[in-house]
Structure formats: C-alpha cells, structure tokens
Amino acid sequence: MDKIVFKKITPEEVKNFFKFFEYSIHSQFPEYSVKTRKKFTRTDYALEKLEKGLANKELAVYAAFNGNDCVGYLMASAWCGGICFINWMAVAKKFQGKGIASKLLQMCEKEAKLKGFHKFHLWTDGRNLKFYKSKGFKLIGKIPESDYGADNYLFYKTIQKPSERNFLKSTKI
Ligand SMILES: CC(C)(COP(=O)(O)OP(=O)(O)OC[C@H]1O[C@@H](n2cnc3c(N)ncnc32)[C@H](O)[C@@H]1OP(=O)(O)O)[C@@H](O)C(=O)NCCC(=O)NCCS
Numbered sequence: 001m002d003k004i005v006f007k008k009i010t011p012e013e014v015k016n017f018f019k020f021f022e023y024s025i026h027s028q029f030p031e032y033s034v035k036t037r038k039k040f041t042r043t044d045y046a047l048e049k050l051e052k053g054l055a056n057k058e059l060a061v062y063a064a065f066n067g068n069d070c071v072g073y074l075m076a077s078a079w080c081g082g083i084c085f086i087n088w089m090a091v092a093k094k095f096q097g098k099g100i101a102s103k104l105l106q107m108c109e110k111e112a113k114l115k116g117f118h119k120f121h122l123w124t125d126g127r128n129l130k131f132y133k134s135k136g137f138k139l140i141g142k143i144p145e146s147d148y149g150a151d152n153y154l155f156y157k158t159i160q161k162p163s164e165r166n167f168l169k170s171t172k173i
Helices: 011-028 034-044 047-056 100-115 126-134
Strands: 004-008 059-066 069-078 083-091 119-124 138-143 152-158
Touching: 004 100, 011 034, 011 047, 011 059, 011 069, 011 083, 047 059, 059 100, 069 100, 083 100, 119 126, 126 138, 126 152
Parallel strands: 083 119
Antiparallel strands: 004 059, 059 069, 069 083, 119 152, 138 152
C-alpha cells in the first residue's frame, strides 16, 4: 500500500483536509440532495466553522494523507453526557478496502476513551451496516426519511463504563 500518514488535524491544517472533505461530501453521500450537500460544505461544515470547532475542541478530525493529499477522514464531535458523535467518515474510492477507515476509527476511539467519553453514536445510510457491525457497533434501528429526508440507521458503540467524574464536566475532543 502507498505510504499513508495518519494524523489528528489542527485548526491550522484544516485547509489541507477541507479540499477532500468538500469533494467527498459532494461525491460520496448521494443519500442527500445536491442542494443539501452544498448547505453542508458552505454552511454547517464550512471551513471557518470547522476551524472554530477544532480550536474549541468541540470537534476533532482524524485524517489519512498520501503525500499532501488527504485520502480519508473521520470527523467526530463532543456531545454532552459522555457521548462522542461521529459526524462523517469517508475514504477516497481508490484507497478503500485497505484498512484506512478502521485505523481512523481506532485513533478516534483511543482518544475519546482517554478524554472520558463512554459511547459513540452515529447514523449512516444502508450501505455501511456490515462495516459498522464488524467494528463493534450495535444497530438500534432505522429512522425513515430522517435528517434532510435521508433514511438513518442508528448505531452506538460502548467505549468504556460511564463515569460521573467525566460526564458531569464538559468533555472536549
Ligand atoms: C465506509 C468506508 C468509510 C470504509 O472505508 P475503508 O477504508 O474502505 O474501510 P476498511 O478498509 O477499514 O474496511 C474494514 C473492513 O470493512 C469492510 N468494508 C468496508 N466498507 C464496507 C462496506 N460499505 N460494507 C461492507 N463491508 C465493508 C472491508 O472489506 C474490511 O473488511 P475486513 O476487515 O474483513 O478486510 C468507505 O467505504 C467509504 O468511504 N464509503 C463512502 C462514504 C461512506 O459511506 N461513509 C460512511 C458514512 S457514515
């Protein structure tokens, strides 16, 4: 496999990652309409929002690089009560099936655990059920026509036992 470098993105590095993120949202998430995907990259997850979220540690991005090119990413955010929400994850088509997403999940889990989160929550469309199950996530069920009209399959994963000492303070990622 090409030499892939994995890292947690700093606010200063977010521009490097954003180019692939924008491409990925528009090409790898067909469950959302074109207009919705534009809203994601221009508003909800615009570059400035990501810079701010990373600086505040409300958001974390783990990314895989092939040279200067970002080829995969996982974005997670700190919810209240010890829950870490996985917002987005994708790997460039050419680099899929090489363990990149597995490694990104592993990195995020290791850090989330250290920071005191006890659960991952996420939703995905019907394509990835086997993948998340194979990574230890439990499927709760399906909400049809959910966020922005897409079907959501809800998953969670237990990282460790909940601890009051952690979840009563505002946990940052
Ligand atoms: C889902 C996705 C991120 C997986 O990335 P990846 O780097 O190819 O995953 P890995 O190489 O770490 O795969 C790990 C295992 O899951 C399997 N796998 C990967 N994607 C799968 C899928 N969609 N369905 C079933 N199995 C899958 C791999 O074959 C591999 O199996 P193995 O461990 O037995 O060899 C990637 O397919 C992708 O970017 N898809 C498009 C965007 C997307 O759907 N993102 C998730 C939305 S929440």
